Structures are given as C-alpha cells and as structure tokens.
Amino acid sequence: MEQRAVEVASLTKRYGTITAVDDLSFTAEPGRVTGFLGPNGAGKSTTLRILVGLVAATAGSATIGGRGYAQHARPGAIVGAHFEGAFHPGRTAREHLRAYAPLVGASDARCDEVLEAVGMTDAARRRVGGYSLGMRQRLGLATALLGDPSVLVLDESANGLDPAGIKWLRSFLRHFADSGGTVLLSSHLLSEVEQTVDDVVIIASGALRHQSSLAQLRALARPAVRLVSPATDALADFVRARFPESGVIERAGQASIAGVSAADVGAAAYADGLEVHGLSEAGESLESVFLGLTGTESIV
Numbered sequence: 001m002e003q004r005a006v007e008v009a010s011l012t013k014r015y016g017t018i019t020a021v022d023d024l025s026f027t028a029e030p031g032r033v034t035g036f037l038g039p040n041g042a043g044k045s046t047t048l049r050i051l052v053g054l055v056a057a058t059a060g061s062a063t064i065g066g067r068g069y070a071q072h073a074r075p076g077a078i079v080g081a082h083f084e085g086a087f088h089p090g091r092t093a094r095e096h097l098r099a100y101a102p103l104v105g106a107s108d109a110r111c112d113e114v115l116e117a118v119g120m121t122d123a124a125r126r127r128v129g130g131y132s133l134g135m136r137q138r139l140g141l142a143t144a145l146l147g148d149p150s151v152l153v154l155d156e157s158a159n160g161l162d163p164a165g166i167k168w169l170r171s172f173l174r175h176f177a178d179s180g181g182t183v184l185l186s187s188h189l190l191s192e193v194e195q196t197v198d199d200v201v202i203i204a205s206g207a208l209r210h211q212s213s214l215a216q217l218r219a220l221a222r223p224a225v226r227l228v229s230p231a232t233d234a235l236a237d238f239v240r241a242r243f244p245e246s247g248v249i250e251r252a253g254q255a256s257i258a259g260v261s262a263a264d265v266g267a268a269a270y271a272d273g274l275e276v277h278g279l280s281e282a283g284e285s286l287e288s289v290f291l292g293l294t295g296t297e298s299i300v
C-alpha cells in the first residue's frame with residue numbers, strides 16, 4: 001500500500017461570526033491510527049469535511065499525500081471517509097454500497113468484498129433502517145473501504161460500539177495501519193477510542209490543544225485523589241468551588257482531583273459538610289487529562 005500522510009496546516013473555517021476551525025495544524029502519519037479528539041462542537045467534523053472536499057476552507061490547507069482532495073486524479077482511491085448518518089434507511093447494505101460504488105470506481109464484486117471485510121455478509125440484504133448502531137458503523141467502514149484507499153477518515157465511528165465492537169474495530173484498524181494505511185478517527189470521548197489509537201490530536205473551540213502519542217498523553221497524568229459521594233450535585237458544587245483548576249467529575253458521584261493529597265481533599269469535604277463514601281489516592285485518569293486539556297469540567 002502506498003503511504004500517505006494527512007497534513008492540516010493553519011486551517012481556519014468561519015461560518016459567519018462562528019469560527020469552527022481556528023488556525024489548526026496537525027499531522028496523521030501512515031502506519032498509525034490517530035485519534036482526533038475534542039468535545040462536541042470542537043470543530044472535528046468540519047475539519048474532516050474540509051479534508052475530503054465536502055466543505056471549503058476559509059484559510060489554510062488540509063492535504064493527503066501532499067495534495068488537496070480534489071487535486072488527486074481518483075480521490076476515492078486515495079481516501080475513504082465515513083460521516084455519521086449517511087445512510088438511506090430504506091436501502092439494504094448492498095444497495096447502499098452499489099449506489100455509492102460508481103463514485104469511487106468500485107465494482108459490484110468489490111461491494112461484496114468490503115461487506116465481507118467488515119463481517120456483514122449475512123446482513124447485506126437487510127434494510128439499514130433496522131440496523132443496530134454497531135452495524136451502521138460497520139457499514140460506514142465498508143463504504144469508506146470501497147475505493148481501496150490508503151487513508152481512512154472516520155467521523156465518530158466508535159460511537160456507541162459495545163466492548164466487542166470496539167475490540168473488532170481496534171483489530172481492523174490495527175491491521176489497516178500495519179499495512180501502511182493512515183487512519184484518522186474522530187471521537188468526543190477518549191475512552192471510546194483509547195484502546196484503538198496510537199496518536200492523539202486534541203482540539204477545543206477549533207484550536208489545537210495537544211498532539212502526541214497516546215503513551216506521551218498518559219505520561220501527563222498526575223497523582224490524583226478520587227472522591228466518591230452519593231450527593232452528586234453537592235459533589236459537583238464542592239469540586240467547582242474548592243478545586244476549579246484541578247478537579248473534574250468523572251461520572252455522577254465520582255470526582256478526580258489532581259495534584260493534591262487525600263488529606264487535603266478529606267479536610268475540605270469535612271469542612272463543607274460533604275458526605276463522602278470513598279477517598280483514595282490514584283493516578284489521574286486519562287479521561288481527566290483529556291478533559292483538562294480541552295478545558296471541559298465534566299463528561300457527564
């Protein structure tokens with residue numbers, strides 16, 4: 001497989017007064033699965049749509065193998081993309097693929113090949129409207145694979161997958177990257193793609209907050225204290241008031257506070273009358289490192 005990097009350079013996209021993408025630069029390398037991460041509305045879909053020629057940039061560039069999407073003679077054979085909600089519910093998987101195949105010069109036989117590659121041969125004659133989210137995600141991947149591309153651009157393709165689906169996606173994308181392919185996989189939840197990605201690009205409000213390997217991101221985790229309380233609202237108020245910079249609500253009733261001792265947190269909780277059911281020293285979770293980088297207070 002020919003190797004092609006994705007390069008986004010000083011990319012900006014404005015919709016009227018809204019800046020959806022703000023002077024964004026990053027790269028996704030061949031042989032790697034790159035997670036493109038940020039909260040809802042961060043500008044991920046807009047960036048990916050610019051990359052595959054669906055939206056025009058206001059300034060800057062997004063290239064694949066050194067060229068813009070439309071500058072490739074057969075873009076569908078270079079980059080395969082899947083965006084959420086791109087299916088007609090009345091079509092079967094095979095009909096969907098056959099309708100799309102001429103756009104990327106793929107044959108009917110290739111449609112059956114990609115259905116098999118994503119394990120959907122048995123469901124190929126059923127209407128997409130009756131599919132589970134996991135099956136729609138597989139069909140999205142099959143669509144992206146049609147033109148036999150060397151770059152995959154997948155928008156929220158891990159969204160809603162069960163653990164078995166996540167495991168399957170991981171091994172599929174691992175194999176694709178190991179063959180020299182480049183994968184750019186967006187998600188608003190690091191936890192959903194944590195087992196799948198090698199590198200991370202983290203954005204918020206359209207701008208780059210962090211780019212590194214997943215291993216380097218893990219190394220940013222500080223010692224932390226985990227605090228559990230049944231009073232979910234009071235816990236959120238407590239964290240916001242006492243530890244506005246270093247505390248995050250990891251899920252309802254559970255907070256993680258970085259860079260402090262359990263004694264400090266316990267004393268503050270006692271002073272504020274917060275009912276505490278658990279207090280332990282633990283490494284900061286990867287999710288809270290992510291939330292800290294995006295400036296998001298909570299994932300709930």
Ligand SMILES: Nc1ncnc2c1ncn2[C@@H]1O[C@H](COP(=O)(O)OP(=O)(O)OP(=O)(O)O)[C@@H](O)[C@H]1O
Pocket residue numbers: 015018019020038039040041042043044045046047188
């Ligand atoms: N066609 C459009 N017209 C106006 N504003 C838009 C348009 N598309 C996106 N936006 C705005 O641009 C910003 C970035 O949106 P985008 O969909 O790229 O974010 P995202 O990170 O993909 O979020 P999500 O995960 O919710 O899809 C948001 O404020 C959004 O409302």
